[in-house]
Amino acid sequence: MTSASSAEREQAGDGSGTSWFYNPRVRGVVFQVLVVAFLLGMLAFFAYNAKINLERAGIASGLGFLSERAGFDISQSLVPYTNDSTYFRAFYVGLLNTLLVASIGIVIATVLGFIVGIARLSKNFLIRQIATWYVELLRNIPLLLQLLFWYKAVLSVLPSPRQSLEPVSGVYLNNRGLILPEVIGQPGSSAILWALLAAIAASIGISRWARKRQQETGRQFPSLLVGLGLIVGLPLLAFLVTGMPVDLAYAELAGFNFRGGVVVIPEFMALLLGLALYTAAFIAEIVRAGILAVSHGQTEAAYSLGLRPRRTLQLVIIPQAMRVIIPPLTSQFLNLTKNSSLAVAIGYPDLVAVFAGTVLNQTGQAVEVIIITMLVYLTLSLLTSGFMNWYNSRMALVER
Amino acid sequence: MTHKLIPIVLGAALGLTATAASAATLDDVKAKGFLQCGSNTGLAGFAAPDDKGEWTGLDVSMCRAIAAAIFDDANAVKFTPLTAKERFTALQTGEVDVLVRNTTWTMSRDTTLGLNFTGVNYYDGQGFMVRKSLGVSSALELSGASVCVQTGTTTELNLTDYFKANGMEYNPVVFEKLEEVNAAYDANRCDVYTTDASGLYSIRLQLTNPADHIVLPEIISKEPLGPAVRQGDDQWFNLVKWVHFAMLNAEELGVTSANVEEMKNSDNPNIRRLLGAEGAFGESIGLSNDWAARIIKHVGNYGEVFDKTVGPDTPLGIARGVNALWTKGGLQYAPPVR
Structure with missing residues (x-):
């Protein structure tokens, strides 16, 4: 009893008499330091233990293997790669293949997702039903099954090389892939690229000027049309003026398959199709939710100001919906990138298949390879969410 | 796939499995009461479940032979089907006791992966x-x-x-x-x-x-396929190596699963040593002296196993070829039990 009453007395005091142990600031710092020290200690323990265990088991470790000759081939590489390249080069090839399918997949999934999301809110019964069925069907079937389905579908629909389809002259489609003519630039062809860059810069300038003028005078300017015209027209003009300095190297059927040309392998087509269609279903729901989150009063207000429905959607609804859409959209982009590692099931040479697959097995250095692969996915995800957070802060409602 | 590898890598980092594995494998196996054998996910003739769900094949028989030598029971085996990619990590971390998965013996695998190949149970190319x-x-x-x-x-x-x-x-x-x-x-x-x-x-x-x-x-x-064990456990290495040699010696001496009991009374000292009627060869690898007799009784000699799993009368129809005994012009050769 006496000790309790003395504690009560101390608590009731102004604090000067209390032990430092009861100071909330000191306590906070002490506990945080303890937690950090514990985590670092655990990490150090794991690293040390792994090292000792690997040494005891006689397993080679370290990153020296990255500069050794790989000795295997990869079916798709964006940079020059042969079996004489190093393991590091193989890693780089796999990384680029992952980035390729992820970035194209994100663009397609976003565009398709927006279209389907808006279609789900359409007043047209048929369009609305088709969009609903699309979403419910694709997002409720596991992605791996969808990938296997698309791979099977791509392979079974396409003919063998000797019976290739030729939709456009010089373009062939068979179960070895889509074979396109290679574009070979002759001297002077760089002018076309410069013209394209100039056109892009000019159309950005025009759209800024047009917006400023509209804000000042209210007069509108068709900056989108003019911009598109410039981007298509200027390079075309440069192409004609410089005397068409571009050659197309057509692929030719020789022996088993086509030689030359650019080949889009069926594994890539199936993976891209699977990832984009699957993610688009989720994005569609996010877009629909974002649009529904904007109060109907906003639409009515815009109409009463005399805006047409299209302008209302473009100027009033979408900008406000974007605030709701962007954060979950980021997760979908991250998901798509990470899901691309399922490529291993259908033979697409992504980072996991090439590096955490072949390289891991040929070198046997599982710990290093898996850690590097995890770090790569972590970095990709952090970069994506960093960019999306920046974009989100730009789109967020700025209150005055 | 990666999701299977991560726990293995984590296990290595935590040191739980690896520490346990570096102890005497034979003691672990005896304590568990069964052999954990890393096998193929399904390769007819070598390692595949048959229509009754029983694992059969040349590699599977090797695992069964080890189990028979230890437990006098060819069914005291559990199989872990492994892909080519997962197999070495599974052995290194102690998830399996022995890897018999048509694995090619190469120098880099023998020297840098922390494992030892115990012999060649199938010469391939x-x-x-x-x-x-x-x-x-x-x-x-x-x-x-x-x-x-x-x-x-x-x-x-x-x-x-x-x-x-x-x-x-x-x-x-x-x-x-x-x-x-x-x-x-x-x-x-x-x-x-x-x-x-x-x-x-x-x-x-x-x-x-x-x-x-x-x-x-x-x-x-050249693809010499053989069983592999972890480095650093010589007793276990010897055991797995000699299980294969026992099956070869049995074929060479004409000991089969049918005649093994009579052969124990043979006058031939080679056969008597192999089957444990003479000497204490089983004890030197931590087993009882009738270890080889158990293998042959339950699984058969190498020739019997070959004929039953991949030989000319099976759907695979592979001829003995280089896998015949050295006495018949092949490469299969076992050191003597002496």
Whole structure:
């Protein structure tokens, strides 16, 4: 009893008499330091233990293997790669293949997702039903099954090389892939690229000027049309003026398959199709939710100001919906990138298949390879969410 | 796949499995009451479940022989089906006690992966299979072909070397699982399927129309396939090594699963030593002296196992060839029990 009453007395005091142990600031710092020290200690323990265990088991470790000759081939590489390249080069090839399918997949999934999301809110019964069925069907079937389905579908629909389809002259489609003519630039062809860059810069300038003028005078300017015209027209003009300095190297059927040309392998087509269609279903729901989150009063207000429905959607609804859409959209982009590692099931040479697959097995250095692969996915995800957070802060409602 | 590897890697980092594994494997196995054997995910003739769900095959028999030697029970085995990619990590971390998964013995695997190969239970070589309709009769006509291959195998590297050495081009199509490679080849994604010749015969049986495919005559590599154990446990290494040798010696001495009991009374000292009637050879590897008799009683000698799993009378129909005993012109040769 006496000790309790003395504690009560101390608590009731102004604090000067209390032990430092009861100071909330000191306590906070002490506990945080303890937690950090514990985590670092655990990490150090794991690293040390792994090292000792690997040494005891006689397993080679370290990153020296990255500069050794790989000795295997990869079916798709964006940079020059042969079996004489190093393991590091193989890693780089796999990384680029992952980035390729992820970035194209994100663009397609976003565009398709927006279209389907808006279609789900359409007043047209048929369009609305088709969009609903699309979403419910694709997002409720596991992605791996969808990938296997698309791979099977791509392979079974396409003919063998000797019976290739030729939709456009010089373009062939068979179960070895889509074979396109290679574009070979002759001297002077760089002018076309410069013209394209100039056109892009000019159309950005025009759209800024047009917006400023509209804000000042209210007069509108068709900056989108003019911009598109410039981007298509200027390079075309440069192409004609410089005397068409571009050659197309057509692929030719020789022996088993086509030689030359650019080949889009069926594994890539199936993976891209699977990832984009699957993610688009989720994005569609996010877009629909974002649009529904904007109060109907906003639409009515815009109409009463005399805006047409299209302008209302473009100027009033979408900008406000974007605030709701962007954060979950980021997760979908991250998901798509990470899901691309399922490529291993259908033979697409992504980072996991090439590096955490072949390289891991040929070198046997599982710990290093898996850690590097995890770090790569972590970095990709952090970069994506960093960019999306920046974009989100730009789109967020700025209150005055 | 990665999701299977991560726990293994984490396990290595935590040191739980690896520490346990570096202890005497034989004691662990005896304490558990069964052998944990790393096997193929499904390769007819070598390791595949039969229509009753029982694992059978040449590699599986090796595992059963080890179990028979230890427990006098060929069924005291649990099988862990492993892909080519997962197999070494599974052995290194102690998830399996022995790896018998048509694994090629190479120098780098023997020296840098922390494991030891105990011998060669099948001498193989890499070959090519194509569709008859392509009209190809030699591997040297394959330039420009698309080739289906499994990831993480010596096959993948031999393929590269062979095409390079002969100045030919090819497009690799690489899958992780054997079943995926089979499906892709069957769907005509590739012109050529390459793996060990024994594997090609086995896989051909699983294709839609086996008769439409031929295995080309070229053998482009040496593929000595054998069991592997972890480094640093010599007792276990000796045990697995001598289980194989016992099966070879039994065949050489004419001891079969049918006559093993009578043979114990044989006058031939070689047979008496093998079957434990003389000497204490079993004790020197931590087993009872009738260890070899148990193997032969439950599993059979090497020749019996070969004939039952992959031999001429099975669907695979592989001839003994280089896998015949040394006395019959083959390479299978075991040191004497003495």
